[in-house]
Amino acid sequence: MKDAAIALGPPLAVVLALLTLLAAAVVRLGELGSGRDVLLAAARAVLQLAAVSLVIVAVLRSGGLTTLFVLLMFGVAALTSARRVGVLRQLGWFATAIGAGVAPVLTLVLAAGVLPPRPIAVVPIAGIVIGGAMSATSQATLRALDELDGRYGEYEAALALGFSDRAAALEICRPSAGQALIPGMDQTRTVGLVTLPGAYVGMLLGGAGPIQAGVTQLLVLIGLLAAQAVAVLVAVQLVATGRISRAGRRGVRCR
Numbered sequence: 175m176k177d178a179a180i181a182l183g184p185p186l187a188v189v190l191a192l193l194t195l196l197a198a199a200v201v202r203l204g205e206l207g208s209g210r211d212v213l214l215a216a217a218r219a220v221l222q223l224a225a226v227s228l229v230i231v232a233v234l235r236s237g238g239l240t241t242l243f244v245l246l247m248f249g250v251a252a253l254t255s256a257r258r259v260g261v262l263r264q265l266g267w268f269a270t271a272i273g274a275g276v277a278p279v280l281t282l283v284l285a286a287g288v289l290p291p292r293p294i295a296v297v298p299i300a301g302i303v304i305g306g307a308m309s310a311t312s313q314a315t316l317r318a319l320d321e322l323d324g325r326y327g328e329y330e331a332a333l334a335l336g337f338s339d340r341a342a343a344l345e346i347c348r349p350s351a352g353q354a355l356i357p358g359m360d361q362t363r364t365v366g367l368v369t370l371p372g373a374y375v376g377m378l379l380g381g382a383g384p385i386q387a388g389v390t391q392l393l394v395l396i397g398l399l400a401a402q403a404v405a406v407l408v409a410v411q412l413v414a415t416g417r418i419s420r421a422g423r424r425g426v427r428c429r
Contacts, residue, residue, distance in 0.1 A: 309402075
């Protein structure tokens with residue numbers, strides 16, 4: 175398995191730099207966004223992974239430090255999601271949505287004993303589930319708010335027909351927000367046929383057999399689906415009740 179590991183050295187650095195520049199150039203020249211954002215994201219990834227690599231050994235030796243590390247991941251996920259949507263002052267509600275998705279998944283797999291309560295097992299699974307819930311929350315919230323902004327007339331029409339604020343908002347934003355689940359659904363449908371996800375490959379590189387790697391990946395995928403479904407549901411409800419809204423924009427009127 176050592177022969178399958180990524181080779182460290184100058185060629186790797188060159189390849190990473192070229193891929194980053196390619197992505198930044200395509201984004202900028204194709205007017206898909208800011209190429210600078212791509213460069214900054216890549217630079218942050220390098221620095222953050224370097225920092226994690228330095229502290230992860232100490233973290234994995236202590237149950238207390240592992241708990242703090244998972245909480246740190248959760249806090250950063252909530253902060254990132256709130257910042258992505260542009261409503262940082264409502265950080266607590268993003269933490270609520272992400273936590274609602276993550277908590278039952280981690281609780282169930284630990285309580286059932288299918289995931290060993292050891293730091294080396296908990297940290298990567300928790301990170302994957304938290305990251306998936308974060309992405310789904312961000313996408314669902316953005317879609318829901320955009321729908322309410324773009325179809326505000328339909329929202330008011332629903333109110334005129336006797337719908338409550340919450341029910342009228344859900345009629346408008348729920349279908350679009352639900353599309354945030356599509357990437358996870360597609361990944362689950364095509365696993366093993368189109369892609370071999372990270373948990374599977376990582377287990378193989380770590381010396382596990384194909385069956386054990388497959389079972390681990392299945393647990394990750396199904397856990398992600400559950401976490402994302404709950405997170406999206408809670409996020410949509412928070413938008414529909416006006417707890418998450420954009421400042422200075424038309425939105426749900428809370429009564």
